[in-house]
Amino acid sequence: MKSPTAPADTPPAANPPRRFTTLSGVPVEALYTAASLPPDFDFDRDVGRPGEPPYVRGIHPTMYRGRLWTMRQFSGFASPEQTNERYRYLLSQGQTGLSVAFDLPTLMGYDSDHAMSEGEVGKCGVAIDSLEDMETLFHGIPLAEITTSMTINSPAAAIWAMFLVAAEKQGADWTRLSGTLQNDILKEYIAQKEFLFPPAPSMRLVVDTIEFGAQQAPRFNPVSISGYHIREAGSTALQELAFTLRDGMEYVEWSLRRGLAVDDFAPRLSFFFNAHSDFFEEIAKYRAARKLWRAVMTARYGAKNPRSAALRFHTQTAGVSLTAQQPYINVARVALQALAAVLGGTQSLHTNSLDEALALPTEAAATIALRTQQIIAHETGVTNTVDPLGGSYFLESMTLDMERGAREYFDRIDALGGMVAAVEKGFPQREIADAAYRYQQALETGEKVMVGVNAFVAEETPLPTLYIDESVRRQQTEKLHALRRRRNTQAAERALDALRRAAAGDTNTMPALLDCVRAYCTLGEITAALRAVFGAYEEAAVM
Amino acid sequence: MTETVRKIRVLVAKPGLDGHDRGAKVVARALRDAGMEVVYTGLRQTPEMIASAALQEDVDCIGLSILSGAHNAIVPRVMELLRAAGMNDVLVVVGGIVPSEDAEMLSREGVGAVFPPGSSLEAITAYIRSHVRPAPAAP
Numbered sequence: 001m002k003s004p005t006a007p008a009d010t011p012p013a014a015n016p017p018r019r020f021t022t023l024s025g026v027p028v029e030a031l032y033t034a035a036s037l038p039p040d041f042d043f044d045r046d047v048g049r050p051g052e053p054p055y056v057r058g059i060h061p062t063m064y065r066g067r068l069w070t071m072r073q074f075s076g077f078a079s080p081e082q083t084n085e086r087y088r089y090l091l092s093q094g095q096t097g098l099s100v101a102f103d104l105p106t107l108m109g110y111d112s113d114h115a116m117s118e119g120e121v122g123k124c125g126v127a128i129d130s131l132e133d134m135e136t137l138f139h140g141i142p143l144a145e146i147t148t149s150m151t152i153n154s155p156a157a158a159i160w161a162m163f164l165v166a167a168e169k170q171g172a173d174w175t176r177l178s179g180t181l182q183n184d185i186l187k188e189y190i191a192q193k194e195f196l197f198p199p200a201p202s203m204r205l206v207v208d209t210i211e212f213g214a215q216q217a218p219r220f221n222p223v224s225i226s227g228y229h230i231r232e233a234g235s236t237a238l239q240e241l242a243f244t245l246r247d248g249m250e251y252v253e254w255s256l257r258r259g260l261a262v263d264d265f266a267p268r269l270s271f272f273f274n275a276h277s278d279f280f281e282e283i284a285k286y287r288a289a290r291k292l293w294r295a296v297m298t299a300r301y302g303a304k305n306p307r308s309a310a311l312r313f314h315t316q317t318a319g320v321s322l323t324a325q326q327p328y329i330n331v332a333r334v335a336l337q338a339l340a341a342v343l344g345g346t347q348s349l350h351t352n353s354l355d356e357a358l359a360l361p362t363e364a365a366a367t368i369a370l371r372t373q374q375i376i377a378h379e380t381g382v383t384n385t386v387d388p389l390g391g392s393y394f395l396e397s398m399t400l401d402m403e404r405g406a407r408e409y410f411d412r413i414d415a416l417g418g419m420v421a422a423v424e425k426g427f428p429q430r431e432i433a434d435a436a437y438r439y440q441q442a443l444e445t446g447e448k449v450m451v452g453v454n455a456f457v458a459e460e461t462p463l464p465t466l467y468i469d470e471s472v473r474r475q476q477t478e479k480l481h482a483l484r485r486r487r488n489t490q491a492a493e494r495a496l497d498a499l500r501r502a503a504a505g506d507t508n509t510m511p512a513l514l515d516c517v518r519a520y521c522t523l524g525e526i527t528a529a530l531r532a533v534f535g536a537y538e539e540a541a542v543m
Numbered sequence: 544m545t546e547t548v549r550k551i552r553v554l555v556a557k558p559g560l561d562g563h564d565r566g567a568k569v570v571a572r573a574l575r576d577a578g579m580e581v582v583y584t585g586l587r588q589t590p591e592m593i594a595s596a597a598l599q600e601d602v603d604c605i606g607l608s609i610l611s612g613a614h615n616a617i618v619p620r621v622m623e624l625l626r627a628a629g630m631n632d633v634l635v636v637v638g639g640i641v642p643s644e645d646a647e648m649l650s651r652e653g654v655g656a657v658f659p660p661g662s663s664l665e666a667i668t669a670y671i672r673s674h675v676r677p678a679p680a681a682p
Contacts (some may be wrong), residue, residue, distance in 0.1 A: 019585050104559070104560040110560075116560060118616045123611055194562050320565075322661070325661050325662055359612075433568050433572075437568075443663075444663060467642060539585065
């Protein structure tokens with residue numbers, strides 16, 4: 001078919017840009033010196049030492065000399081059987097933690113056989129309909145011995161219940177389970193738009209998991225407060241930083257209102273940032289994040305436990321920076337982005353595969369992505385010393401600018417009545433859409449360059465990619481039908497009734513969710529029960 | 544000249560479960576800035592909702608944004624509903640992650656063009672301008 005997409009003969013950007021700005025459009029000076037820092041800048045006070053407040057240089061005194069970051073490749077596709085095979089392969093290749101990608105029906109709380117699931121089953125991740133699928137997913141993988149991250153948001157409490165019961169059936173003690181639930185509903189309203197219920201009941205579910213985790217699964221991170229998706233939706237680095245931390249503050253405030261003590265839950269809050277292509281801007285963002293979190297947790301929320309104020313984060317390289325054009329060059333992009341994450345002090349890292357602008361990754365592409373992390377860890381030498389860039393005039397100056405800019409956003413969001421109120425007014429959504437449009441225009445004019453897209457364009461041969469056909473939906477549907485025949489229908493219905501009652505009341509919903517899962521209620525049934533009580537959320541369509 | 548030329552009317556729609564609306568919104572704004580009248584449906588539209596909106600808004604072009612891989616289920620259904628409603632002359636373009644073998648299938652279904660990641664706004668605007676039928680008079 002006709003390809004209307006080949007860019008016109010764009011001249012390669014042979015000359016340096018007329019304006020020197022970061023990827024986010026922030027002006028950059030020709031040279032940074034001691035005079036670039038504020039007159040009252042005090043290195044010991046404002047930057048300090050790693051492992052000590054204000055944690056600018058990292059949260060551990062020895063950082064990667066003590067322990068490398070966790071190499072955690074986000075992965076999931078097609079059926080639980082196929083994804084289980086990929087997990088065992090990745091673990092055999094030296095990956096050190098699991099990270100589950102669910103398909104869109106699962107993310108939206110639909111069973112695979114629901115009409116809305118047509119065409120979507122197993123496409124963007126693995127399809128999970130019931131406890132049975134969760135058991136298959138982790139078959140032969142001892143959940144007590146590895147850490148597992150699950151990217152799930154609106155139905156997070158239900159999926160976590162499935163995970164906890166699957167672990168229990170393996171004989172694992174919940175108090176020994178480590179891992180992370182993404183469970184960050186605020187960034188769904190702001191950026192990724194996978195929401196089911198209105199903000200208030202959604203926040204209640206998040207606080208239910210925070211409370212339950214503090215009591216029964218104290219080594220599990222119940223929320224991963226995520227800037228990644230905010231950035232992918234087109235925000236600037238500063239917006240990613242500010243909105244993410246303000247989201248974190250919102251979860252803290254709702255948990256305090258539940259009556260939890262800050263030091264009982266805050267140490268288990270974790271973060272997730274993007275690693276985009278502007279090297280120093282990204283590193284400044286991570287350093288500023290640690291400094292800001294420490295400041296708000298101690299000054300605003302009175303945290304006493306140092307672990308409540310030490311920001312831990314996972315990083316993923318920027319999916320949006322990958323090009324479908326000349327896909328092999330994505331390996332270079334990913335390596336540089338990953339290096340920024342490591343120099344920024346990340347606790348765990350996902351490196352994207354070269355083919356992800358085209359499809360979910362093939363095994364070969366996923367292996368290169370993992371090897372990229374291993375090269376950074378074992379060949380480059382950057383792990384030999386802690387925060388090797390600390391003290392750079394440019395980086396310290398940029399870190400201070402990030403901190404100041406984020407505080408300005410905090411004030412604006414506070415003035416709107418907090419993050420939930422700001423989301424309902426469309427404030428972060430508008431800021432991000434404006435930034436995304438500005439960036440696209442800068443690409444159109446050639447002010448910003450994407451190699452292979454608006455400069456250095458070349459003919460290319462197609463890449464072999466992973467193709468997921470419609471058979472997954474059929475298999476999942478057959479399994480669902482068999483499950484519904486086999487299970488005790490009355491027990492399942494009793495469990496769903498109890499869940500509706502718990503949701504309508506003000507007790508924690510986790511025990512009722514665990515009972516639903518044990519009775520083999522499906523994810524779609526559980527979500528429908530919650531929707532009957534909470535209602536559905538629809539956002540106003542704004543361009 | 545007093546006679547006003549009818550602006551090109553475009554429906555930008557996001558079908559399926561996918562919530563990634565950055566591309567749809569950026570393209571919608573660009574088409575509007577290029578002088579077209581743009582209606583953006585918002586998220587999670589069924590093919591029925593899209594065909595009905597297209598008829599109601601009397602659009603010349605429909606832009607479908609799909610990044611989830613569900614295009615094979617969704618796009619043929621939209622095309623079928625458009626034909627059933629007599630909207631054979633509405634130009635349909637698709638933006639998103641579509642493997643090349645699927646793009647050929649969509650082309651056979653009557654889709655005008657598939658714009659993959661990295662497509663320029665200029666190319667998308669120019670394509671719509673030159674392919675809507677009947678071609679409106681030059682402004």
